[in-house]
Amino acid sequence: MLEKILEDHEKWFKTRGGEGERAILRGVDLSQAILQKAILVEADLMGARLQNADLREADLRGANLQDSQLQGARLEGANLTEADLMMADLTGAHLEGAQLDGAYLHGADLRNTSGFTRQQLESAFSDESTRLPKNLG
Numbered sequence: 001m002l003e004k005i006l007e008d009h010e011k012w013f014k015t016r017g018g019e020g021e022r023a024i025l026r027g028v029d030l031s032q033a034i035l036q037k038a039i040l041v042e043a044d045l046m047g048a049r050l051q052n053a054d055l056r057e058a059d060l061r062g063a064n065l066q067d068s069q070l071q072g073a074r075l076e077g078a079n080l081t082e083a084d085l086m087m088a089d090l091t092g093a094h095l096e097g098a099q100l101d102g103a104y105l106h107g108a109d110l111r112n113t114s115g116f117t118r119q120q121l122e123s124a125f126s127d128e129s130t131r132l133p134k135n136l137g
Contacts, residue, residue, distance in 0.1 A: 002033065010039040036074075076115065100124040110136075 011020030023043040031051040035058055042062040049069045057077040066084045072092040079099045087107040096115030105126040110116055113133055121136055 002030070006035075006038055006040075009043055013039055013041045031069075095120065105130045 005021075005023050005025070008020040009023035012022050013020075023040060023045075025043065025045050025048050027047040027049075028045075029049040030045075030053055031049050033050070033053045036054050036056045038055070038058045040058060040060050040063050042064075043060070044064045045068055046064045047067045048065070050065075050073050051069050052072040052074075053070070054074045055078050056074050057079075058075075059079045060083050061079050061081045063080070063083045065080075065088050066086045068085075068088045070088055070090045070093050072094075073090070074094050075098045076094050077097045080103050081099050082102040082104075083100075084104045085108045086104050089109045090113055091109050092112045092114075093110075094114050095110075098115070098120065100120045101123045103124040105121075105124045107129040108126075109131045111131050111133055116133055116136065118136060121132070126132075
């Protein structure tokens with residue numbers, strides 16, 4: 001079922017909505033899912049459970065990940081440009097090489113992440129409610 005949703009979403013994205021269907025995965029449990037290189041541009045993953053999911057090199061541009069659970073998720077090389085990560089729990093996530101340009105990190109928990117850099121932080125939107133790793137706090 002997930003494979004079909006991903007296939008339909010990719011078609012929706014590539015045809016600009018002409019074919020396929022946008023992925024609506026609000027609150028879905030995708031813990032430990034293998035989503036490496038998945039095309040999830042503008043997907044709705046609000047409140048999704050993505051603990052320890054493999055999202056390496058996934059395209060999550062503009063995705064709604066608000067309130068999602070991304071503890072321990074593999075996000076190396078993922079494109080999170082303009083993604084909504086407000087109130088998301090990214091504790092222990094792997095962010096080496098992730099693109100966060102214009103991502104919304106208000107209230108996100110980034111403690112104990114690996115590979116999260118000052119450059120990534122400065123390219124995103126954050127505020128005093130964003131919980132940062134000790135080396136960036």
